[in-house]
Amino acid sequence: MAKIFITNREGEQSEIEGEIGISVMENLRDNDYELEAICGGQCSCATCHIYVDGAWTAKVGPRNDEENELLEELDCVQPGSRLSCQIEFTEDLDGLTLTIAPDE
Amino acid sequence: MTQTIIVVGAGHAGGQAVSTLRQKGFDGRIIMIGDEPWVPYERPPLSKAVLAGELELERTFLKKEAWYPEKQIDFRPNTRVTSFDRRAKTVTTSQGENLAYDKLLLATGTRVRKLQAPGAKLENIFYLRDIDDTVSIRKQMKPGANVVIVGGGYIGLEVAAVAVKMGCHVTVLEGLDRVMSRVVAPEVSAFYHKVHTDAGVIIKTGMAVTGFEGQGKVERVLCADDSSFPADLVIIGVGVIPNVELAAEGDLAVDNGIVVDEFCQTSDANIWAAGDCTNHPNALLGRRLRLESVQNAVDQAKTAAGAMCGELKEYSEIPWFWSDQYDLKLQIAGLSEPGDEVVIRGNPADRKFSALYLRDGRFVAINAINMIKDFMAAKKLIAEGKHLDTVRSADTEVALKDM
Numbered sequence: 091m092a093k094i095f096i097t098n099r100e101g102e103q104s105e106i107e108g109e110i111g112i113s114v115m116e117n118l119r120d121n122d123y124e125l126e127a128i129c130g131g132q133c134s135c136a137t138c139h140i141y142v143d144g145a146w147t148a149k150v151g152p153r154n155d156e157e158n159e160l161l162e163e164l165d166c167v168q169p170g171s172r173l174s175c176q177i178e179f180t181e182d183l184d185g186l187t188l189t190i191a192p193d194e
Numbered sequence: 195m196t197q198t199i200i201v202v203g204a205g206h207a208g209g210q211a212v213s214t215l216r217q218k219g220f221d222g223r224i225i226m227i228g229d230e231p232w233v234p235y236e237r238p239p240l241s242k243a244v245l246a247g248e249l250e251l252e253r254t255f256l257k258k259e260a261w262y263p264e265k266q267i268d269f270r271p272n273t274r275v276t277s278f279d280r281r282a283k284t285v286t287t288s289q290g291e292n293l294a295y296d297k298l299l300l301a302t303g304t305r306v307r308k309l310q311a312p313g314a315k316l317e318n319i320f321y322l323r324d325i326d327d328t329v330s331i332r333k334q335m336k337p338g339a340n341v342v343i344v345g346g347g348y349i350g351l352e353v354a355a356v357a358v359k360m361g362c363h364v365t366v367l368e369g370l371d372r373v374m375s376r377v378v379a380p381e382v383s384a385f386y387h388k389v390h391t392d393a394g395v396i397i398k399t400g401m402a403v404t405g406f407e408g409q410g411k412v413e414r415v416l417c418a419d420d421s422s423f424p425a426d427l428v429i430i431g432v433g434v435i436p437n438v439e440l441a442a443e444g445d446l447a448v449d450n451g452i453v454v455d456e457f458c459q460t461s462d463a464n465i466w467a468a469g470d471c472t473n474h475p476n477a478l479l480g481r482r483l484r485l486e487s488v489q490n491a492v493d494q495a496k497t498a499a500g501a502m503c504g505e506l507k508e509y510s511e512i513p514w515f516w517s518d519q520y521d522l523k524l525q526i527a528g529l530s531e532p533g534d535e536v537v538i539r540g541n542p543a544d545r546k547f548s549a550l551y552l553r554d555g556r557f558v559a560i561n562a563i564n565m566i567k568d569f570m571a572a573k574k575l576i577a578e579g580k581h582l583d584t585v586r587s588a589d590t591e592v593a594l595k596d597m
Contacts, residue, residue: 112253116253119256119257120257120258120261122213122216122217122257122261124217126492128488128489128492129238129488129516130236130238130239130254130488132238132239132242132516132518133523134516134518134523134525135489135514135516136570156523156566159566159567159570160566160570162567162570163566163567163570163571163595164570
């Protein structure tokens with residue numbers, strides 16, 4: 091079992107048992123967090139924006155090119171910004187800590 | 195007394211609405227009625243990743259099947275609403291049940307426009323709207339098969355891209371003089387025409403399909419100019435029709451869609467509507483319109499669900515769309531019209547460019563092809579009604595957001 095620690099848009103903290111092999115976005119969606127994810131994981135819209143906690147950014151890996159272009163144009167982009175649809179949740183990410191970014 | 199909300203339609207809008215209702219703390223009864231066997235799912239991948247076999251069906255579900263009972267949502271699949279009575283506040287289902295509501299959401303979506311032509315009911319002639327369609331098409335889409343696609347819009351071209359990659363012989367028959375003519379400028383149509391042709395797709399424009407021939411199964415597609423095309427399967431993508439009949443029979447205002455206000459409320463104070471089926475106002479665009487898009491379905495469903503919980507938040511978004519074909523990410527924001535000035539930014543030969551649409555100098559829409567930054571910047575600029583200089587905006591050395 092691998093956990094994800096989440097801070098939602100209201101600043102409330104909670105944790106979920108993540109499902110391995112699907113994206114972090116799908117994990118958030120399946121667990122009812124408010125997150126638009128309008129394009130359904132196609133890296134076309136930037137509505138599944140999260141901030142990965144500093145300690146986890148290296149482990150999660152860098153943004154891909156398309157993702158980077160989408161993120162860079164957002165007003166609320168931060169160093170830990172990622173699109174959660176582009177991160178596959180694996181055993182290695184047990185304990186992943188993230189904050190859901192505001193809706194832009 | 196416990197309130198009951200009935201949601202008619204279990205597509206993207208219906209699915210989003212029930213989720214938002216629970217998120218907003220509505221703890222009454224929710225009944226969601228859908229005519230398909232599936233829980234609400236994403237339709238866009240049906241003509242892309244699901245058709246290509248790259249994405250399992252379950253991953254298109256907006257919420258897992260178990261979520262609905264967990265959230266006490268009474269989901270009725272394979273069920274249609276046949277009528278409703280506004281005075282009694284009840285709906286009647288195809289199972290013959292009468293269900294009472296306090297508030298009703300119509301998220302009835304659209305259905306495909308059927309081609310009325312001789313032979314149109316032969317086997318292996320498909321439309322693409324739901325999961326069952328994609329599963330059926332996928333079974334027939336074998337390497338070497340002759341695939342004829344009627345309609346060169348998003349759906350037709352997305353299917354063409356998947357089919358040619360699978361090794362099928364693909365012909366697209368478009369009725370108008372260029373592909374995707376309803377949504378993009380001639381320059382962009384020409385670009386996509388060439389990309390598909392280079393990939394091995396045969397595109398014929400100005401083709402009026404007059405019928406289909408075959409013994410049980412389709413074998414040939416016939417056109418008005420007496421040409422014919424061998425076909426093992428045919429996929430027809432010639433647009434959709436909004437499902438407004440139920441609303442019209444209930445005497446709600448209907449005009450190319452169920453007429454709603456900026457809060458998605460219909461002409462009946464207890465009834466809302468959301469998604470592809472609505473004719474809604476958009477203050478940013480300064481007019482009423484009906485849209486066929488996921489963004490609109492999601493955002494309107496949230497607006498409607500909020501309003502049903504007493505939270506009024508006006509719906510007003512710049513519409514946006516996307517289409518994936520080959521390695522090309524097409525992102526569209528705003529609505530262009532014939533007569534708009536078109537500025538091409540970048541070089542189509544690089545497979546990376548944008549078409550900017552200006553109306554009286556004002557930036558109104560964009561088609562961004564592998565130009566993600568342009569698309570993201572454009573969404574904001576279009577909402578602001580920014581004026582652009584035609585020479586400067588064509589210069590890719592200057593970021594669009596700095597215009």
